[in-house]
Each structure stands twice: as structure tokens, then as C-alpha cells.
Amino acid sequence: MSRRSGLVVVGSVVAVSVALAACKGDAPAPGGRAQPASDAPAAPVAPAPSSAPDAAAVARGKQATGELKRRLITRLTEAMQVGTPEAIEVCNTQAPEIAAAVSTGGVTVGRATRKPRNPANLADGWQAEALASFEARVAAGDGLDGASWSAAGPGGTTRYAEPLVIQPVCTVCHGDAIARDVQAALAARYPDDQATGYRVGELRGLVWAEVAAAP
Numbered sequence: 001m002s003r004r005s006g007l008v009v010v011g012s013v014v015a016v017s018v019a020l021a022a023c024k025g026d027a028p029a030p031g032g033r034a035q036p037a038s039d040a041p042a043a044p045v046a047p048a049p050s051s052a053p054d055a056a057a058v059a060r061g062k063q064a065t066g067e068l069k070r071r072l073i074t075r076l077t078e079a080m081q082v083g084t085p086e087a088i089e090v091c092n093t094q095a096p097e098i099a100a101a102v103s104t105g106g107v108t109v110g111r112a113t114r115k116p117r118n119p120a121n122l123a124d125g126w127q128a129e130a131l132a133s134f135e136a137r138v139a140a141g142d143g144l145d146g147a148s149w150s151a152a153g154p155g156g157t158t159r160y161a162e163p164l165v166i167q168p169v170c171t172v173c174h175g176d177a178i179a180r181d182v183q184a185a186l187a188a189r190y191p192d193d194q195a196t197g198y199r200v201g202e203l204r205g206l207v208w209a210e211v212a213a214a215p
């Protein structure tokens with residue numbers, strides 16, 4: 001019930017998400033600048049897809065994000081048996097490769113956060129909307145267990161996300177007491193690292209999937 005009403009709200013912000021996503025590139029399209037944000041919520045805007053997201057596409061998104069999480073944690077666990085600095089190397093090179101490998105059959109997956117280690121993972125557009133919905137759950141005192149977010153996107157696409165929560169193992173590289181050699185390995189690769197200082201149970205970010213329209 002609450003899930004359904006949540007989706008209605010989500011549907012109404014899709015147009016905003018699209019506008020934000022369109023700003024993602026550094027250079028504005030020739031002759032076209034992003035529209036100034038309007039304060040008038042009732043102003044006519046491009047027809048936002050108000051339909052609920054397609055259930056089969058949501059299931060595919062869920063399957064793909066599950067696969068991404070499984071592969072990442074498997075690879076991370078293996079690499080940490082060698083050593084944490086070595087595991088950082090693995091995350092650096094293999095996290096993007098794993099995401100690319102799982103992105104098949106019209107589904108694209110990735111991770112996003114407000115405090116990125118890799119700047120490519122900064123949440124914006126609809127990913128920031130999804131994150132906001134998880135943050136609202138936390139602020140309301142609801143847990144994140146089993147939480148997910150989905151919405152119909154433009155062109156028949158479906159968007160899906162699940163929260164990523166800090167577990168004890170994550171604090172080795174994302175916590176507030178990071179070992180010196182780990183700090184050094186992080187600083188060497190991520191001079192603008194924002195992804196530290198987390199405590200167990202905190203929302204770290206999300207895994208997302210964008211599912212293309214069925215052919």
C-alpha cells in the first residue's frame with residue numbers, strides 16, 4: 001500500500017529526474033541550455049510517464065543488481081584474503097569490469113553514492129531520486145531491509161535500485177579508522193576520495209539497473 005503511493009510520487013518526479021540527467025554532460029548541447037528550474041509545480045511539463053513500472057522489467061533489474069552485488073562481494077572477499085591494499089587494486093580495476101559484464105541484454109547496472117570514491121559513481125538524476133527515497137526511509141526510522149525503488153523511465157525504460165548498507169567488512173576501506181597502508185593505497189588512486197567515515201548500518205549508496213524497453 002505505502003509502496004504504491006510511493007511509486008505515484010516517484011512517477012511525478014520522473015520529469016525532474018530526466019531534466020537532471022540531461023545536465024549530466026559537462027558541455028551543454030549546442031543552442032540548448034538546461035531549462036531553469038521552475039518553482040511552479042503545476043506548470044505544464046512534458047508528459048511524465050505516470051504508469052507504474054513494468055513488473056517484468058523490475059524483476060530483471062532486481063536480478064541484475066543481485067548478480068552485480070554477488071560478483072562484487074565474491075571478488076572482494078577473495079582479494080581481501082591476499083591483503084586490503086591488493087583488494088583496493090581489484091576494486092579499482094574490476095568493479096567497472098564486473099558492472100560492464102553484468103550489463104547485458106538491455107540491462108545496464110552500476111553503483112552510485114552521494115560521497116563517491118570514484119567520481120564516476122556520483123549519484124545524479126534518477127539515481128539521486130532513488131537515494132533520496134532511501135534516505136527518507138532512514139530519516140523516518142524505517143529500516144532499509146528489503147527496500148527497493150523503481151520507476152518508469154522515458155522511452156519505455158524501467159529504473160530499479162536497491163540500497164547498499166555498510167557492513168563490518170566495508171569499514172576496512174570506508175570506515176573512520178582506516179589502517180595506514182590502506183589509506184596510502186586509497187590516496188594513491190583516489191585523491192578526491194569522499195567515501196570514508198562510515199559506520200556499520202549506514203546507507204552507503206545504491207546499486208541501480210536501467211532496463212531497456214522490451215523489443
Ligand code: HEC
Pocket residue numbers: 076080084087088089091092093095096111112113115116117118119121164165166167169170171172173174195204205206
Ligand atoms: C578493499 C577495500 C574495500 C572494501 C572492503 C569495500 N570497498 Fe567499496 N570501494 C572500494 C574502492 C577502491 C572503490 C572504488 C571502485 C571504483 O573505482 O569504481 C569502492 C567503491 C564503492 C562504491 C561505489 C561508489 C564509490 O564511492 O565509488 C560503493 C557503493 C561501495 N564501494 C560500497 C561498499 C560496501 C557496501 C562495502 C562492504 C560490503 C565495500 N564497499 C567494501 C574499496 C572497498
